[in-house]
Amino acid sequence: MPLKFERLMDSIGKKILEALRENARISYSRLGKQVGLSTPAVTERIRKMEEAGIILGYQTRIRHQDPENSILAFVELNAPAEAYDRVKKKARELEEVLECHHVSGHTAFILKVRAVGISGLERVISGFSPFGRTRTSIVMSSSKSQE
Numbered sequence: 001m002p003l004k005f006e007r008l009m010d011s012i013g014k015k016i017l018e019a020l021r022e023n024a025r026i027s028y029s030r031l032g033k034q035v036g037l038s039t040p041a042v043t044e045r046i047r048k049m050e051e052a053g054i055i056l057g058y059q060t061r062i063r064h065q066d067p068e069n070s071i072l073a074f075v076e077l078n079a080p081a082e083a084y085d086r087v088k089k090k091a092r093e094l095e096e097v098l099e100c101h102h103v104s105g106h107t108a109f110i111l112k113v114r115a116v117g118i119s120g121l122e123r124v125i126s127g128f129s130p131f132g133r134t135r136t137s138i139v140m141s142s143s144k145s146q147e
Helices: 003-008 011-022 028-035 039-051 081-093 117-131
Strands: 070-078 097-102 109-116 133-138
Touching: 003 039, 011 028, 011 039, 028 039, 070 117, 081 097, 081 109, 081 117, 109 117, 117 133
Parallel strands: none
Antiparallel strands: 070 109, 070 133, 097 109
């Protein structure tokens, strides 16, 4: 592990990350008070953590417009290697596809999809069917989610 990384991930660095995980919009002034640093010191520490690749970005989580009619599903796609680029392109084109992962194992891709109603999910699945065999699991409930 590089020395710079180790120095930034001391006890204060870990406290900064934990505070940012809880609230990425926390002010540097408030964050500094929480971790025992001045505002300029915490600002500089965060800048260095970003440069070192420890902090990769900040994220906004948005509640979907119609959670009552929204379906979350995981679609497994078994596609041949020559279709991989087209699968990735299709995943980027469809706003319903939240995540697209090329994986090892019994399938080639796992897609996380949020669609409006069964017909919306069916439309997404039919968009990937030409690339290979699909298998879909609809999420009944989630005990932990980043959405």
